[in-house]
Amino acid sequence: AQSVTQLDSHVSVSEGTPVLLRCNYSSSYSPSLFWYVQHPNKGLQLLLKYTSAATLVKGINGFEAEFKKSETSFHLTKPSAHMSDAAEYFCVVSGATGGGNKLTFGTGTQLKVEL
């Protein structure tokens, strides 16, 4: 079985300050991990993915995430928040389940960026 836990349902930051969105995972397999972003009334867009290569993964729009096996974590960070980053962010785990590449989504973290 696999699961992800997003530790914060809401995060609020000021524009120009760092962003940290936390995610812990559980997986019986070597997991693939993703962060997706969903802007209001839009579909989900892939930010970045980890697939057992480099543990520090760089994504779009200045986001990055670090895979830490010892901590079973895959936190998402960005050095400086922009107003356009306000959205909902989903941490996602995928693993071989004998039936294809099913994704398991976290409950989401709503990021608010204030002036």
Next chain:
Amino acid sequence: DAGVIQSPRHEVTEMGQEVTLRCKPISGHNSLFWYRQTMMRGLELLIYFNNNVPIDDSGMPEDRFSAKMPNASFSTLKIQPSEPRDSAVYFCASSLSGINEQFFGPGTRLTVL
């Protein structure tokens, strides 16, 4: 590439009516997924197909829901009869089998009155 295409983008219907949602996956992708998103339950996987064959439909809520994939470029999700609790945003996603990354469509916002 046009990405995953879903239609309609918005659907408003009355309880008891049949609703059909449509999806065209990215050309060349052979896995297709249907999700439902609500405030209460978040994002739920309803069913997915591999090479047009349903692999796992354990997420389909009940017999009122059915999904088909008659060919590699088209899938439908049907609700008959629809109920107000079916109101949600329904997403279709596609991927290459063996590649974990999924590409999502813009979604269909369904409102059942």
